[in-house]
Amino acid sequence: MNSVLTIxxxxxxxKSALFANGExxxxxxxxxxxxxxxxxxxxxxxxxxxxxxxxxAVSVSSAGRFDPKTGVCVYASDxxxxxxxxxxxxxxxxxxxxxxxxxxxxxxxxxxxLGDCSQDTLMLTLGTGVGACLFKDGEIYRGxxxxxxxxxxxxxxxxxxxxxxxxxxxxxxxxxxxxLHRIIDKWYPNESVALRDFFVRVRQGEEKAxxxxxxxxxxxxxxxxxxxxxxxxxxxxxxxxxAVDEVAFAPLLEKHxxxxxxxxxxxxxxxxAYRLYEKEQHGIR
Ligand SMILES: [Zn+2]
Numbered sequence: 001m002n003s004v005l006t007i008x009x010x011x012x013x014x015k016s017a018l019f020a021n022g023e024x025x026x027x028x029x030x031x032x033x034x035x036x037x038x039x040x041x042x043x044x045x046x047x048x049x050x051x052x053x054x055x056x057a058v059s060v061s062s063a064g065r066f067d068p069k070t071g072v073c074v075y076a077s078d079x080x081x082x083x084x085x086x087x088x089x090x091x092x093x094x095x096x097x098x099x100x101x102x103x104x105x106x107x108x109x110x111x112x113x114l115g116d117c118s119q120d121t122l123m124l125t126l127g128t129g130v131g132a133c134l135f136k137d138g139e140i141y142r143g144x145x146x147x148x149x150x151x152x153x154x155x156x157x158x159x160x161x162x163x164x165x166x167x168x169x170x171x172x173x174x175x176x177x178x179x180l181h182r183i184i185d186k187w188y189p190n191e192s193v194a195l196r197d198f199f200v201r202v203r204q205g206e207e208k209a210x211x212x213x214x215x216x217x218x219x220x221x222x223x224x225x226x227x228x229x230x231x232x233x234x235x236x237x238x239x240x241x242x243a244v245d246e247v248a249f250a251p252l253l254e255k256h257x258x259x260x261x262x263x264x265x266x267x268x269x270x271x272x273a274y275r276l277y278e279k280e281q282h283g284i285r
Pocket of ligand 1: 165
């Protein structure tokens with residue numbers, strides 16, 4: 001019997017699932033109160049863990065940069081206030097008496113999509129920002145100070161939107177839902193079109209919507225060229241996140257067979273956390 005509690009900590013929600021012999025047998029979700037304080041996040045984490053019993057180990061996927069060896073959060077934005085410097089692994093192990101593994105959410109999302117594939121793979125999560133994580137030479141590429149290579153800060157639009165990193169025109173700002181929205185606003189200057197409605201218009205073949213999508217794909221092509229230049233061994237790219245729509249993205253996927261959309265994107269976090277636990281068990285990290 002192997003029973004693992006997997007927890008996915010994001011700025012908005014803490015999602016969790018209990019895996020018994022590799023299958024999800026229970027799930028739960030609470031607000032994370034990430035923008036409030038560390039204590040508020042920990043209250044939500046404790047509430048989550050108390051939902052479950054009979055687990056042998058805990059595996060956590062969390063937003064923020066993590067040192068997976070120590071389970072310490074090296075850096076987190078204010079989406080998880082007070083998380084920077086927090087010893088998450090130690091906290092869970094001491095309070096609940098179970099072994100705990102921890103990793104960054106982009107790394108876990110990537111693990112959830114690898115399957116048996118060991119080819120060099122880039123996972124891009126297109127949401128409010130861009131999460132980018134690379135699997136290279138059989139392992140997750142950690143970059144400097146666990147920044148995973150900062151592939152979301154590749155410049156793709158000279159003079160584009162100002163990024164938190166201080167540069168302009170990063171993929172983070174241009175390829176995210178926020179970036180797509182900026183393009184949509186340009187094509188619909190007198191309307192406020194929500195992302196979901198925009199995708200409906202793309203499906204209906206509305207000319208302006210297709211024009212906006214084309215403008216977005218042109219930026220995507222710049223990113224692809226730059227990322228390939230930096231990682232010549234790259235074989236596959238997996239997309240997930242709220243700014244990805246299967247139909248709207250079809251032209252991009254048709255042109256680039258190496259790009260696909262993630263399986264079960266809602267479960268990326270907990271499934272990735274389970275893969276993380278398995279990897280730890282087998283010592284193949
Ligand atoms: Zn940037």
